[in-house]
Amino acid sequence: MSTQMTFHGKRTVKPPDKGSFPLDHEGECKDFMVKFMKCLRINGQENTKCREESKDYLHCRMERNLMAKEDWKKLGYHKVENQETT
Amino acid sequence: MGNSFLRNLQTIRYLHNKCSRKSYLFNHTLFTNSTGGQKTSVNKLSKCLNLQHIAVRCMSQNSSRSAKHNQSVIIYICAAGIFMLGMSYAGVPLYRMFCQATGLGGKAVQGHDIDKVEKMTAVKDRILKIRFNADVASSMRWNFKPLQSEVKVLAGETALAFYTATNPSDKPVIGISTYNVVPFEAGQYFNKIQCFCFEEQRLNPHEKVDMPVFFYIDPEFVDDPKLEHVDTIILSYTFFEAKEGMKLPVPNFMAA
Numbered sequence: 001m002s003t004q005m006t007f008h009g010k011r012t013v014k015p016p017d018k019g020s021f022p023l024d025h026e027g028e029c030k031d032f033m034v035k036f037m038k039c040l041r042i043n044g045q046e047n048t049k050c051r052e053e054s055k056d057y058l059h060c061r062m063e064r065n066l067m068a069k070e071d072w073k074k075l076g077y078h079k080v081e082n083q084e085t086t
Numbered sequence: 087m088g089n090s091f092l093r094n095l096q097t098i099r100y101l102h103n104k105c106s107r108k109s110y111l112f113n114h115t116l117f118t119n120s121t122g123g124q125k126t127s128v129n130k131l132s133k134c135l136n137l138q139h140i141a142v143r144c145m146s147q148n149s150s151r152s153a154k155h156n157q158s159v160i161i162y163i164c165a166a167g168i169f170m171l172g173m174s175y176a177g178v179p180l181y182r183m184f185c186q187a188t189g190l191g192g193k194a195v196q197g198h199d200i201d202k203v204e205k206m207t208a209v210k211d212r213i214l215k216i217r218f219n220a221d222v223a224s225s226m227r228w229n230f231k232p233l234q235s236e237v238k239v240l241a242g243e244t245a246l247a248f249y250t251a252t253n254p255s256d257k258p259v260i261g262i263s264t265y266n267v268v269p270f271e272a273g274q275y276f277n278k279i280q281c282f283c284f285e286e287q288r289l290n291p292h293e294k295v296d297m298p299v300f301f302y303i304d305p306e307f308v309d310d311p312k313l314e315h316v317d318t319i320i321l322s323y324t325f326f327e328a329k330e331g332m333k334l335p336v337p338n339f340m341a342a
Contacts, residue, residue, distance in 0.1 A: 016278040017203075020285040023295050033248060033296050037233060046238045047245040048208075054246035058300070067280070075279065076203050076244030076302060 022066050029060035051077065091152075094145035101141055105134040202304075203279065208243040209308050212317075216303075219322035220249055226327045227255045228289065233296070242305035244279065249297045249323060253289035260288045260328040268320040271312050275304040276319065286328050 024030070036053040043049040055077050061067035072078075108131040115124045216239055218232035233248040253259050263283045267273035281299040289295060299321075307313060 014277070015284060016281045018280040020287075021280050021282050021298055021300075023282070023287055023289075023297070025290070025293065025295060027296070030296060033233075033298075036246065037248070040234060040237065044238070045234065045236055046213075048238075048240060048243065057246060057298070061298075073204050075300075076206070 018068060018070075021061070024061070024066055028064045029057055029066065032057040032060045090148055091145070094141060094148060097141045098138065098145065101134060101138040105131065105138055108134050203244065203302065206242040206302075206305050208240040209305050210240060212241065212308055213238050214241060214303055214307070215318045216245070216247070217318060217320045218247060218249070219320055221322065221324040223324065223326045226261060226325055227259060228253055228261060228325055230323075230325050239303060241275075241303045241307045244300065244302045247299045247301070247321075249282075249299065250294065251287075251289060251297060251325070252294040253291060256291045258288055258290045260286050261325045262286050262328045263323050263325045266322045266324070268322065269313075269316055271310070272303075272307070272316060272319045275307040275310070275313075276321070277302055277304060283323065 032053070036050055036057050039050040039053045040046070047054070055072070058067060058075065062069045108127065112124070112127040112131050115127050215236050217236045218234065220230045220232050222228055222230050229252040231250060233250055237245055237247055239245045251261070262285065265278075265281075265283050267276045278299060278301045281301070282297040287297075301321075303319070
């Protein structure tokens with residue numbers, strides 16, 4: 001595993017900001033995940049078009065204690081936009 | 087020091103010889119009963135004895151001075167040795183504090199990033215393709231693969247992607263993963279908000295689990311001249327097996 005000593009300039013292996021997702025052992029949010037994947041497939045793998053579905057998935061995780069509750073704005077979901085990008 | 091010691095010895099010996107000669111003369115004058123001779127020889131003898139006394143005192147002073155000098159030198163050397171030893175132990179936390187203060191060595195501010203997610207806006211004119219790759223260590227028994235081959239994102243927009251892992255064996259297996267971003271220069275713009283890496287993940291026998299990665303590409307990506315023609319970024323995860331009770335060398339940022 002690369003450590004701090006092997007950096008050429010800025011380090012590129014960084015820890016995640018909010019840490020690690022706890023594993024969804026029971027598959028509680030699997031439906032939302034499947035919906036998101038379907039949306040991606042329909043929309044040519046464009047993330048911009050499937051933001052609602054990804055938001056739903058994260059919401060599911062938050063409800064089931066699989067993710068720390070966070071303001072949507074802090075996660076990059078700004079409601080003051082047109083329908084495409086929200 | 088040695089020279090002066092020898093010189094002192096020689097002086098004392100010379101004076102001793104001289105004084106013993108003078109005392110012999112004094113005794114002789116006593117014997118011959120010549121008062122005039124007695125007076126001069128007494129004076130000479132006393133002078134000689136005084137000189138001898140002074141020389142002996144000087145030498146003893148010198149030797150005690152040099153002994154003290156030696157002692158202080160030894161004390162200084164011991165102190166310097168202890169200081170060096172102390173500095174080598176203190177160096178570790180001191181260096182860590184220095185790095186945190188100046189941000190050298192990549193221990194950059196993590197608090198900033200959370201504000202950045204809130205304030206950043208997507209750069210709409212450039213679409214970036216993120217491809218996903220999954221690997222396992224050769225001794226690792228999981229089946230690990232991405233659920234989508236690629237995702238098109240905009241810089242400055244948060245995105246979600248999924249990997250899936252299956253444990254086909256009959257025993258629970260603990261894995262820990264690390265990731266890599268290619269091209270190398272794009273790695274510094276790749277920020278993960280939350281993922282499943284660097285922490286132990288346990289899979290029970292015959293269990294299948296979805297692992298999400300929530301990330302974004304820094305909007306400053308589009309301003310980097312080196313990345314002007316880069317439109318594809320490959321994110322690659324590798325899972326290693328962590329045995330129970332095994333202490334992995336976690337990166338410094340996890341130890342804090």
